[in-house]
Ligand SMILES: Nc1ncnc2c1ncn2[C@@H]1O[C@H](COP(=O)(O)OP(=O)(O)OP(=O)(O)O)[C@@H](O)[C@H]1O
């Protein structure tokens with residue numbers, strides 16, 4: 001008797017193509033000269049070069065962390081190319097000047113950079129390897145005072161804002177990968193929403209790794225000034241290659257008094273093949289600061305790709321009555337490994353946080369939830385609710401939960417619920433008896449399991465996420 | 479419609495069905511009764527294709543096709559419907575979504591176009607009337623947190639939407655209050671067509687007052703030990719099963 005949830009097959013990754021485009025790359029390896037070269041290529045102000053070099057010197061003294069529940073061979077940091085940009089003649093004045101090959105690449109990925117063709121209501125910043133190649137709807141956003149541009153452009157056009165907020169949430173020496181990023185980051189997105197403005201459209205960044213042996217080290221900074229509101233989405237893909245590529249990004253969010261930032265991620269980096277060869281190492285530091293009273297930061301993530309995912313989008317709840325939320329779906333199939341979760345650091349009074357984590361493990365995937373809820377001595381009346389559910393598909397995968405709780409004020413309350421379920425043969429049979437095939441049945445059951453998270457995604461992305469989930473698990477059941 | 483010949487089946491290596499022979503024609507209602515553990519649900523599950531059971535012998539022909547050769551979903555798409563004795567919960571999936579997915583899977587198999595959510599809602603409205611339910615039930619997750627009786631009623635709603643040719647109701651009456659029993663029975667009767675057939679598994683003769691069977695079969699020890707008309711159910715009500723199981727034992 002073979003159980004319908006036993007055999008696993010690899011589903012083709014459909015974003016695995018490579019774009020043939022001439023690139024401007026720096027030599028392999030990392031040293032101060034490379035950093036100076038990157039900074040010079042980007043024509044950066046002196047303060048930024050100094051900041052990079054300081055980070056690099058800190059990094060030299062740091063050791064790569066090995067506490068996450070993931071295994072991989074040592075990374076040779078001298079074998080990575082730290083900068084690769086599609087060659088273009090001059091800085092871009094408008095979208096019409098973007099290399100047609102690049103536009104075609106994004107079309108193929110389902111991301112149209114043509115403003116006419118875009119879903120109205122979503123502006124996109126497209127990052128290709130190390131640099132931003134296009135940002136749509138900039139003018140329309142400008143009318144509202146919203147700044148949405150590549151990080152490089154922000155450094156040129158709004159150095160005062162960059163200088164004020166860069167590293168204010170994730171300091172250059174925060175951790176090994178954050179320090180590496182600070183030293184070599186090449187581009188990313190920058191968002192500033194002025195006081196009292198509700199951003200008129202969804203903002204989104206699409207990350208694409210193309211070149212071989214390059215790392216992608218982007219940095220995103222989003223600042224919502226007092227009473228401002230913004231919703232931001234990040235999507236990612238990479239070609240199929242049989243070597244591993246490092247993606248070590250940093251995302252910093254700053255919400256001032258009464259501001260709201262909703263940050264959603266649909267991560268679909270190449271995950272490696274069914275034997276675990278190739279794929280992206282996704283080691284990312286994401287952190288938001290609810291700096292002002294009554295501010296709110298929501299992280300929603302759907303993680304289906306990467307060979308290894310290692311990230312903990314966190315919120316520092318500094319302002320009184322501020323709210324931090326983390327909604328996560330992490331799927332591992334084949335040999336994927338994910339160690340992900342969040343940190344909620346309650347500093348202010350009556351701060352509230354909610355954590356809902358759904359881990360799905362299939363194949364020989366290993367999925368770990370790691371979360372820290374910390375209530376500092378002044379966090380009077382702070383509350384946290386954590387719900388952490390794991391679903392197993394098949395017998396060879398694993399789910400692990402590591403909750404850390406540190407309460408330093410007696411009035412603070414922390415509630416934690418956890419569950420692990422195996423996708424039931426009876427559930428699948430029930431669906432099949434109603435006419436659904438096995439894959440539709442699994443997809444439906446898993447989507448139901450993730451509902452609490454998906455309902456926090458912007459509408460059109462929720463649909464995309466559901467499809468993606470179906471694709472990642474397709475063929476996971478024989 | 480359905481021809482079962484000398485069907486034997488095991489679960490976990492234990493023989494449960496020991497040679498079942500049964501013919502059900504279009505337009506007929508057959509009742510299957512019998513003591514606990516006699517194999518009634520097993521028969522129902524085997525007909526639906528549950529992977530936990532292994533068919534070791536015999537044949538089942540459904541509308542001229544070899545039923546045992548079909549995947550469970552193919553059987554469903556071909557009109558076989560099982561109302562489960564223990565309906566399964568699917569958290570997070572709304573009844574409306576589930577029903578539409580099931581309905582469209584069947585339409586797709588028939589080469590028909592899928593129904594969009596709006597048109598499907600209209601169809602649902604009609605079906606809800608049949609089980610005397612309001613629309614609230616549609617936004618609840620499939621069977622999640624439903625009472626025992628609600629789960630059974632939900633099975634009938636699904637049946638109403640899917641309009642099966644062969645409906646197998648496994649103790650759909652158990653756990654229903656008197657009013658709900660009537661609603662469910664009326665629903666089943668309303669869905670009867672000359673070209674469809676129904677098998678009802680039940681312990682209670684009272685259901686058969688509402689859904690009048692053409693034949694009643696008694697299953698004991700994995701065999702049909704007695705078949706008769708609807709009066710057999712009344713006789714069982716009075717005498718229990720012992721006289722039959724003893725007789726069967728004597729023969730064996
Ligand atoms: N998956 C299984 N594995 C092992 N034994 C099983 C399995 N399913 C059923 N059985 C056994 O087969 C026998 C028949 O069970 P079945 O559920 O068909 O009985 P039933 O006639 O429907 O009883 P009831 O009236 O209590 O619903 C029982 O002894 C039961 O324990």
Ligand SMILES: [Mg+2]
Pocket residue numbers: 518519520563648649
């Ligand atoms: Mg039974």
